[in-house]
Amino acid sequence: MALLTNFYAFLFYFAAFVLVAGLTRKIIQYAVTPAPLKIPTTPAPTTRWGVVLRMVREVVLFESLFRGNKWTWIFGWTFHFGLFLVTLRHLRYFIEPVPFPIQLIQPFGIYGGIAMVIGLAGLWSRRFLVDRLRYISAPSDHLMLALLLGIGCTGLLMKFAFHVDVVEIKTFFQGLYRYDIQPLPADPLLLLHLLLVALLMIIFPFSKLLHAPGLFFSPTRNQVDNPREQRHLAPWAKRLEH
Amino acid sequence: MAKDTFAVPELTPYTEIPKIQPGVMAHSAPFKAKEEFQTPLGYPGELVEDWQQKAIAKMGELLGKYRSLRVYLDACVKCGACTDKCHYFLGTSDPKNMPVGRQDLMRKVYRRYFTLAGKLFPKLVGAVDLTEEVLNDWYSYYHQCSQCRRCSVFCPYGIDTAEISMAAREIMDSIGVGQKYCNEIIGKVYKVGNNLGLPGPALRDTLQGLEEDVYDATGVRVRYPIDEEGAEILLVTPSADFFAEPHIDGLIGYGKVFHEAGVSWTLSSYASEAANFGMFIGSYENMRRIALRIREAALQLKVKRIIFGECGHAWRVAYSFLNTLAGPWDFLDPRYPVPQHICEFTYDLIQQGKLTFDKSENDDKVITFHDSCNVARASRMGNVPGGQFEIPRAIIRATCNHFYDMDEDTIRDRTFCCGGGGGLLTDDLMELRVKGAKPRMDALNNVMQEKGVTHMAAICAICKTQFSKVLPYYGMEMDQVLSLHQLVSNAIVLTRRTADDDEAQDGLDDED
Ligand code: SF4
Ligand code: SF4
Numbered sequence: 001m002a003l004l005t006n007f008y009a010f011l012f013y014f015a016a017f018v019l020v021a022g023l024t025r026k027i028i029q030y031a032v033t034p035a036p037l038k039i040p041t042t043p044a045p046t047t048r049w050g051v052v053l054r055m056v057r058e059v060v061l062f063e064s065l066f067r068g069n070k071w072t073w074i075f076g077w078t079f080h081f082g083l084f085l086v087t088l089r090h091l092r093y094f095i096e097p098v099p100f101p102i103q104l105i106q107p108f109g110i111y112g113g114i115a116m117v118i119g120l121a122g123l124w125s126r127r128f129l130v131d132r133l134r135y136i137s138a139p140s141d142h143l144m145l146a147l148l149l150g151i152g153c154t155g156l157l158m159k160f161a162f163h164v165d166v167v168e169i170k171t172f173f174q175g176l177y178r179y180d181i182q183p184l185p186a187d188p189l190l191l192l193h194l195l196l197v198a199l200l201m202i203i204f205p206f207s208k209l210l211h212a213p214g215l216f217f218s219p220t221r222n223q224v225d226n227p228r229e230q231r232h233l234a235p236w237a238k239r240l241e242h
Numbered sequence: 243m244a245k246d247t248f249a250v251p252e253l254t255p256y257t258e259i260p261k262i263q264p265g266v267m268a269h270s271a272p273f274k275a276k277e278e279f280q281t282p283l284g285y286p287g288e289l290v291e292d293w294q295q296k297a298i299a300k301m302g303e304l305l306g307k308y309r310s311l312r313v314y315l316d317a318c319v320k321c322g323a324c325t326d327k328c329h330y331f332l333g334t335s336d337p338k339n340m341p342v343g344r345q346d347l348m349r350k351v352y353r354r355y356f357t358l359a360g361k362l363f364p365k366l367v368g369a370v371d372l373t374e375e376v377l378n379d380w381y382s383y384y385h386q387c388s389q390c391r392r393c394s395v396f397c398p399y400g401i402d403t404a405e406i407s408m409a410a411r412e413i414m415d416s417i418g419v420g421q422k423y424c425n426e427i428i429g430k431v432y433k434v435g436n437n438l439g440l441p442g443p444a445l446r447d448t449l450q451g452l453e454e455d456v457y458d459a460t461g462v463r464v465r466y467p468i469d470e471e472g473a474e475i476l477l478v479t480p481s482a483d484f485f486a487e488p489h490i491d492g493l494i495g496y497g498k499v500f501h502e503a504g505v506s507w508t509l510s511s512y513a514s515e516a517a518n519f520g521m522f523i524g525s526y527e528n529m530r531r532i533a534l535r536i537r538e539a540a541l542q543l544k545v546k547r548i549i550f551g552e553c554g555h556a557w558r559v560a561y562s563f564l565n566t567l568a569g570p571w572d573f574l575d576p577r578y579p580v581p582q583h584i585c586e587f588t589y590d591l592i593q594q595g596k597l598t599f600d601k602s603e604n605d606d607k608v609i610t611f612h613d614s615c616n617v618a619r620a621s622r623m624g625n626v627p628g629g630q631f632e633i634p635r636a637i638i639r640a641t642c643n644h645f646y647d648m649d650e651d652t653i654r655d656r657t658f659c660c661g662g663g664g665g666l667l668t669d670d671l672m673e674l675r676v677k678g679a680k681p682r683m684d685a686l687n688n689v690m691q692e693k694g695v696t697h698m699a700a701i702c703a704i705c706k707t708q709f710s711k712v713l714p715y716y717g718m719e720m721d722q723v724l725s726l727h728q729l730v731s732n733a734i735v736l737t738r739r740t741a742d743d744d745e746a747q748d749g750l751d752d753e754d
Contacts, residue, residue, distance in 0.1 A: 026316075033309040036526060038562045039402065041394045041619055043627035043655060050627075058398070068323030068396030076321065076398075131262050132325040135337045136346065138368030140359070141320050206359045207367075211399055214317030219310050220400035225622055227562045228579045231569045236307055240530065 005172070005184045008194060012176060015201035022205025023213065030217040036234035044225035051224050058221060071126065079119025079148075085112025086155070093170045110159060117152040120145055144207065147200055154193035164190045248673040250715045251333060255688060257681040259326040260335040267336040270674050271382045272666070275420035282429045283528055286418035293417040294372050298355050300416045301348075301409075305356065310405040315352045317399045318342060324393040324401070329658050330386050333677035338383045341393035341403040347379050348406055377419070384410040385421055386674055388663035389522065389555075390615035395655050407664070408524025415523055423668035424519045431532055436481035436515035442469075445511055448484050456494060462736040464501045466493075466509075471543050473508035475500070478516045478536055478560075478581075479551025480703035489706055492552050492725030498734050499588050499727070502597055507549075513539035516556035517703065521563075522665035529559065533567040546575040549582045552725060554614035554702030555663065557583055561621040585701065586623050588730060589633045592640050599733040601643045607697045608644040609729065610689050611635060612682070612709075613657035614702035628654075634701055634726055641733040646693040652685040660700075662708030679712045687716070699726045 045051050057063040062080075066073045089109020092098045124145045127137045158164050164187045175182035184190075203209070216222065277287025290296055305312050324341040326332065331339040338344060346368070353360030353369035360369030370376060389404035414420065430439040440448075449466040456464045467473065477500075483493040500507045513535045520529030540548055548571075550560045560581045565571065571580040579586075591597045611634060623629040631654045638645050652658050661678030689695040700706050700723055709723035 030309060030313055033306060033312050035309040036307065037566060039310060039405065039620070041391060041400055041402065041655075042622055042630065044622075046622075046625070046627060062398055064396055064400065065321065065323050065398040068327070068398070069321075072321050072323055126322070130322065132259075132337065132340060133320070133322040135262055135264070136320050136322065136325070136340070136342050138320075139365070140367045143366070203359075206357065208317070208319045211317040211319050214313045215399050217309060217313045218317070218400040219313075220394050220402050225627065227565055228581075231565045233566055234307075237526065237530075237566070240527070 002183075004186060004191070005181060008172075008184050008191070008198075009176060009181045011195070011198045012173075015198040019201040019204055026205055026210060027213050030213065034234035034236060035219045035223070036237050038223055038225070038227040038232050039219050040223040040225050041220040042225060044223070046225050048224055051222060055216070055222060058215060072123070075119045075122030075126070077119075078115045079123060082112040082114070082116030082119055085109050086116055086152075088112075093166070093173050096170075096174060113152060113156050113159065117149065117156060120149045120152060124149065140207065144209075147196055151193060151196045151200065154189050154196065158187075158189050158193065162187070162189050246672060246676075248676070250676055251680045253680070253684050253687045253716060255684070257332050257684045260332065262337040262340075263335040264337055267330075267334045267339060267386060267674065268379070268382055270386060270671060271378075272385050272668055273422040273670050274381075275422040275425040279422060279425040279429055280415070280418065280420050282432055283415070283420075283425055283523075283525070285415045285420055285425075289418045293377075293419075296417050297372060297377075297413050298351075300413045301352065302356070304409050304412065305352075308405070308409065310402060311409050314345070314399075314401045314405060315349050318345060318349065318401055319398075321398065323396050323398065324403075327393050327396050328387075328403075329390070329392070329661060329681045330388070330674065330678045333661070333680040334386075334674070336386075338379065339386055341397075341401075344383055344387055344403055345401065345406050347376070347383055348410055351376060377414075380410050380414060381419060384414070385666065385671070386678075388615070388659045388661065388666055388678070390659035390663055391619040392615065392656070392659065395619060404664075408521070410524075411522070412524035415525065421523070421665060423670075424523050424665040427517075428519050428523070428528055428532070431515055431519075431535070435512055435535070437517050437519070438481040438485070440481055440484060440514065442511035442514075445484060445509070445514060449509070452490070452494060452497070456497070460736055462501070464494075464497050464736070466497050467507065468509040469511050469543065470506070470508040473506040473543060473545055475505055475507035475547045475549050476513075476536075476540050476543055476545040477507055477509050477549050477551060477584075478513055478539075478556075479509070479584075480516045480553040480556055481514060482703040482707060483551055484514075486707065487710070488721065488723060488725050488728055489552075489703055491728035491731060493727075495725065495727030495729075495731030495734070496551060496584050498731055498736060499584070499591065499597070502734065502736065503587075503591055508543060508545070510539035510543060512542070516550050516553050516560070518556060518559040519665060521555055521559050529563065530567045533559065533564055536564070537568040537571075540571075541573070547578050547582065548574065548580055549584055549587055551584050552701040552703065552727060554616035554704060556703075558616040558620040583623050583633075584727065585633050585637060588637055588727070589624070592637065597640075598735040598737065599641050599730075600735055601641060601733055603732040604642040604729055605644070607642065607724075607729075608646065608693065608695045609638055609642050609724075610646055610648055610686065610693075610695045610698050611638055611653075611726075612648075612660070612686075612698050612700045612705060612723075613653050613655075614700060614705050615657060615659045615663055617701060618657045619655050631655075634699075637726060638699060638729060641729045646689050646695055648685040648689050652681065658682040658685065660702075660705040660708040661712060663704050667704050667708055675708060676712055676715045679708070679716075683712075683716045683718075686718075690718075697722050697724050699724045699729060701726045
């Protein structure tokens with residue numbers, strides 16, 4: 001059993017490292033790459049504050065997707081919002097003491113889990129049913145959905161069918177913080193759930209999941225529409241001037 | 243010209259999303275630029291020896307220079323929201339004309355050479371080597387994108403396929419695979435000053451002719467000056483305005499508006515072109531070189547303001563990029579934005595009550611308005627977001643009694659491209675142009691049936707040229723497309739008289 005526990009402990013250290021280092025690297029890369037021209041998709045806000053509002057609407061409501069495709073919006077938003085609730089619910093495994101809002105959110109987290117699975121199933125079926133989506137899907141697009149669906153289903157199964165000892169799980173993760181490896185319950189469903197989560201963390205910085213940080217760096221969405229008022233010059237373009 | 247060998251799509255009440263037909267447009271590619279058109283722009287004359295390596299290197303360079311490219315190649319989740327948004331897909335059914343399909347042509351190469359996943363597991367993530375076959379696809383399909391940015395409106399991350407098309411064209415140019423139409427035109431700007439290659443004397447003749455025509459028609463001496471040092475306003479307009487229908491009616495209209503405003507203005511024979519095809523080929527350097535001509539002309543003629551005529555992408559380059567490319571403009575009058583659009587100028591005068599219109603002059607027409615892509619989705623007019631939609635409509639309402647918009651889903655920021663933008667306005671791409679126009683034609687046909695619309699006004703030289711050519715394919719008349727300032731020109735009541743008129747008037751009085 002120690003072997004298994006040690007393996008998972010190592011796996012999560014590794015996954016957390018890859019996730020953080022990989023994302024940091026990508027975010028730095030996005031941030032240092034200049035945007036030489038003003039290219040907001042108009043009608044665009046003319047103030048910083050307006051851009052912040054536009055961004056909030058994109059992140060919270062998926063505004064552009066709503067205009068783009070209602071089915072994808074319904075399933076995509078359901079999935080992401082469900083995932084958000086689930087993540088909040090899971091915070092209780094990682095924080096001690098558990099803050100009051102997180103205690104409150106617990107039952108909603110379960111609905112979130114169900115919503116997440118429904119959303120993913122909807123998104124995946126569209127990949128088969130709509131010829132245009134079938135055409136643009138690579139194997140990795142299917143696998144990504146399979147991975148997330150696997151995580152959601154194993155999680156729900158643990159909740160509704162095969163209970164596991166949540167106290168021990170919490171002890172395990174709390175132990176990781178202190179390099180004090182505590183035994184992990186050898187429950188196959190749990191092990192599968194955790195394995196998939198670790199896998200997701202590892203591929204995150206190398207996959208299309210980069211859409212999450214990418215959105216914040218998208219010049220069509222994050223630029224202020226004020227090119228006549230303010231000169232906008234990238235460092236490499238400045239060098240052309242002399 | 244060769245006889246057309248393609249079937250013109252049937253118009254439908256709603257533009258339906260077609261079933262995909264892979265490869266049906268693979269044959270559509272513009273003529274390649276020969277050496278004589280490539281070298282003046284700083285590109286090799288033909289496909290270079292180690293083109294594959296060079297292309298990858300160029301791609302790496304652009305990835306480091308353009309955040310848009312870098313983020314957009316990473317961020318797409320293949321959600322499909324853009325798949326049915328491109329007029330070229332809707333008109334041709336070719337899935338590589340779906341915006342994401344078009345992006346993927348570059349994305350799969352990007353993944354292969356620039357991402358870990360693509361290097362290790364190419365099949366899994368759909369990564370491929372840059373082969374000749376892929377290059378051919380690039381050449382076909384990156385020249386089936388009018389860079390209209392409709393796709394970017396609907397993408398949850400704002401992914402702008404135009405940015406990717408531009409980068410692809412820049413990469414291809416850098417290995418010697420250029421598009422003839424664009425590169426030849428840019429060469430003409432460098433050599434003669436405008437896209438059409440009209441030299442100064444020809445411009446002067448044309449403008450003199452215009453003055454006479456307007457005098458004959460109105461009895462008022464409206465001036466159409468060129469190269470007049472010390473004029474207040476420099477007007478930069480697409481060269482099509484100098485000679486082609488319906489563009490020239492727009493130019494006549496600008497002159498009348500300036501006349502009524504009582505301002506001095508001039509054109510420039512050196513910067514006799516508003517269009518900047520440097521944008522279409524994604525070349526910052528060429529775009530900058532063309533833009534700098536306007537700066538030089540402004541300095542030379544000692545003007546105080548710059549105003550652009552009716553052209554979509556020219557306005558994008560002017561509004562969004564001119565300050566970047568050729569600024570700062572601190573030698574101009576700071577009370578006015580640099581540059582201004584002629585519609586902003588006319589609209590301001592209307593607001594101030596300085597123009598008088600006889601709307602009944604346009605009563606023979608029922609008008610609709612075509613929002614040009616680059617104006618709608620890549621620029622602005624006035625000082626509030628969306629001014630680019632409201633100002634032209636306000637001008638139409640001020641000058642016409644009968645105006646109806648097309649279907650909401652096909653106007654403003656959802657507007658459909660005319661089908662000829664992005665440097666695709668060339669006869670060798672006729673099939674693409676006709677098929678790509680279908681969504682716009684559907685919407686136009688609907689308001690013609692339902693509201694009795696007879697004419698469509700536009701504020702883009704490319705739109706006007708494209709529609710004149712394509713309307714007949716759909717059973718409509720080429721003169722159903724108009725310049726917006728043609729409506730102004732028809733309805734404007736000329737009141738201000740110049741010294742010349744007074745003399746003429748005196749002459750008449752004497753005869754009595
Ligand atoms: S809408 Fe955006 S994210 Fe979705 S498939 Fe198109 S480009 Fe990709
Ligand atoms: S920019 Fe316009 S033409 Fe190009 S892919 Fe997008 S919708 Fe199509």
